[in-house]
Amino acid sequence: MTETNDDNKQRTPLLKRMLPLLILVAGLIAVYALGWHHYLSFDALKENRETLNGFVQERTFVAIISFVALYAIAIAFSIPGGSFLTIAGGFLFGTWFGGIYAVVAATIGSTVVFLAAKTAFRDILREKAQGYLKKMEQGFHENELSYLLILRLVPLFPFWLVNLVPAFVGVSLRNYVIATFIGIIPGTFVYASVGNGLDALFRSGGTPDLGIILKPEILLPILGLALLSFIPVLYKKFGKKNQT
Template sequence: MTRPENKDKMPVLMIKRLLPLLILVVGLLVVYSFGWHEFLSFSALQENREVLDGFVRERGLIAVLAFIGLYTVVVAFSIPGGSFLTIAGGFLFGSLLGGSYAIMAATLGSTLVFLAAKSAFRDFFHKRAKGYLRAMEAGFHENELSYLLVLRLVPLFPFWLVNLVPAFVGVSLRNYVVATFIGIIPGTFVYASVGNGLDALFRSGGTPDLGIILKPEVLLPILGLALLSLIPVVYKKFYKEKRT
């Protein structure tokens, strides 16, 4: 029998669990209500490139922190614009530094989403997972890092979706952070290298090709890395079958 004091505590615990996710949802609504997401465009970057370039030269550290902060917020609030910001990072800071800042910010923003979703919905989905879903969850846990690396490396699923799903199946925070950090490295530096040549592209009146990640010469090496990350899964399965 549930004690009265426990019943009183339940709404408070529910609010605490949902609060981080509610903050992210409200933030997303505010961004779209004020139209701030429209500033994440190449036309806006082209119009303000001289101002931004001067700001980076004169206020280097502040510019880096502002970029990382903005990128983190965009990812945490699931605002479309991660690819644009990665290209902008390459444009403002160069391929190596811009890509590195983007990786740090994307990992931090993704982790915030993961923690908020895990706090709000993990128990709800776990209690209702039965049969095939429970077996799939158990299988995922046996090779968390490998599966997460594949999800991050292969650009088949939306970035925001890959941020959320691991939280629902109870992936560990350590594996999530490691897989996110490593898995986004190849694609991030591809886009940052595009940004590094953006000034010449603007002068010629062209626009960046966001589909570059799907070109065979770029996609095939990434798919190769994804296959390599599945080697532990294949080995475990082969080892188990050999023992039985």
């Protein structure tokens, strides 16, 4: 009986730490089990565009809150469809407002994932961390904001992965939120602008180009911003050496 009670005492903190992440995983499973992910498609948006536009015009505030909540939940549950939702935001609210709502919602959803992962795994990873992970964590801490901005700006890293990695290396919540909010702005407004012209595209029978973010005229300026974010890292590494 004593061993059982001791085991329970050891397990309880782990279960508490894992609970937020388990809720998010359960939410993802439920979404797919119920087939709700099928609504995050351009066919569904095309079929319901008149109803959605009418709802936005008649109950604008409720529509905005609903969109932000849906977007944040989708990101928190790591449901594929962030690009679609951003385009839908541009379609429903226009490039600027749709982009703003998407940035706010994505930041909220990403922060939920970050906090859940940090709560669940940080202590475990830190206890088992080997030399390489410790060095990576130290390097991240020295230039948190710069590295996070690079990860957010460069559209080559999966969004869900960038939500998790900072939690594993102990990034501060403040820097995570700032870098997420700023870093996703360029890509978000690119997709929101696509959504702004979606009605004409539907009428012509076309489909939106999700690969637009990788076109040179769009990707190169974003990579330029990522390079600017890396300048503080280079300065800390080489500037201080030159001064000494």
